[in-house]
Amino acid sequence: MKIEYEKIKQESHTQARLGKIKTNYGVYDTPMFMPVGTRATVKSLSPEELYDVSSGIILANTYHLWLRPGADIVEKCGGLHRFMNYQGPILTDSGGYQVFSLAKNKEKDITEEGVHFKSHIDGQNLFLTPEKSIEIQNKLDSDIAMSFDECPPASASYEYLKNSLERTLRWAKRGKKVHANPNQALFGIVQGGPYEDLRKYSAMETVKIGFDGYSIGGVANDDESKEDMYHAIEYSIPYLPEDKVRYLMGVGEPIDIIEGVIRGVDIFDCVLPTRIARHGQAFTKNGKINLNNAKYKEDVSPVEEGCDCYTCKHYQKAYIRHLITTGEVLGGRLLSIHNIRFLIRLTEELREAIQKDQLLAYRDQFIKQYQSEKK
């Protein structure tokens, strides 16, 4: 089995769906949030802690693992699951996103054949192609491989986005051709920026090639507005098959996840919960809070009242603030646990709302509370 998606229910007032993803490592409910473990580790968390927050699929990154330790070494160690000891599904990003940001001269460095760029570690010249990316992912032995795509900012010109998505389509075909891991699913990526016709075209053409799942890429980038992002989803979703997973890449603001689900997205990934955790911030129902703030110096309450995560069950804000302000790594760890659990709990609540046909009411209530403490 590679991966199968089964739709359980469609919310009657929105595009939101309830579904199940069947993988080699079990069956998981959608909507789902996937924590990011770029370098074969969700920064600072052990696999046990990931199971504990009910994480399903997690992400790893082709580019990073290609550079260090190298795909051959991961393969020699028995593949990504054995390597990082994660007994759950793993999705590998293709490296397109990283490579695009590392390519200095977009015109020159991004060619039909692939992308030239310099390693962020030692500056050596590297060249990544769709074939190479898939080959690496085959070796890493993740459960889901992503097509190698170009990820231009939403602010790129219409012409650029059009040419770029055409090339991404050709790359998708090339990648699929060399994809050779029978235990691994392969996803295609829809591009096209904020433009309706481009998204539609990209979605239809990507579906024609035929993948095990489809993602919407090129969002939450650069200076893209929320409106553009929501439009990009709306313009793409109608052309994606009902019986395949829909993955919105890189989105992790709670409200964006809700809006994505409403528009028919099944899975999300984002670095936000772990990154902001390391900088001392936490998601709560009442909005994002910053544990660096002096007002938490003597606060004996948990990060979020009523949260069921390990951190909230055992620690006070004052202690976590102490860890964060003194630079102790445990602070970021505890907040990462909370933030990931927060987003996963959010998806659990979304599933419940979809089940009850109350998603829009849930959204309105969530936003009202989430923004209540903001000025």
Added chain:
RNA sequence: GCGCCAUUGGUGAAGUGGUUAACACGCUGGUUUGUGGCACCAGUAUGCAAGGGUUCGAUCCCCUUAUGACGCC
């Protein structure tokens, strides 16, 4: 007791007779969306030990006092 040197923000400290007293840390906020970069951005001494004097003008020159370090009896 005498001589000599010092005294700049929460800290370590630069600095000049003339509009806004450098920098760093700390502190106070903020940012972060398919994680190169535990990072980035912003604010943070109406005052330069205290008092007096010289000067158009002093944190910077002079005097006194206080405090501290060093040397000599």
